[in-house]
Amino acid sequence: MTKMIKCAFCSGTGMDPFELLSPVSHCLVCDGTGQVEVKEPLKKCVFCSGSGKNPLGSRVTCIVCGGKGMNHCECNTKCLQCKGTGKSSDRLPCTRCGGKGCIC
């Protein structure tokens, strides 16, 4: 089942939050619509804390959720390697769960 949610990367504005490409560029995640389609059930992206932005600081989308701020998760099984944080010791996404924090 799919659902439309507010785009986390641009906070639903449809504009590129970093205005990287040009001042009028639209959000690459939602294509300027302010909404993104996600697959239910959903779990907040633990890697970016739902912000959709790469927590490593570069002005790009979160590499785990792709900027949506949400990940598809059908289980509630915490990844044991990262203890559900989605991060590995080098701050990159956990190699076991891919940064989602759960194992589906």
Ligand SMILES: [Zn+2]
């Ligand atoms: Zn957007």
Ligand SMILES: [Zn+2]
């Ligand atoms: Zn994310």
Ligand SMILES: [Zn+2]
């Ligand atoms: Zn993990």
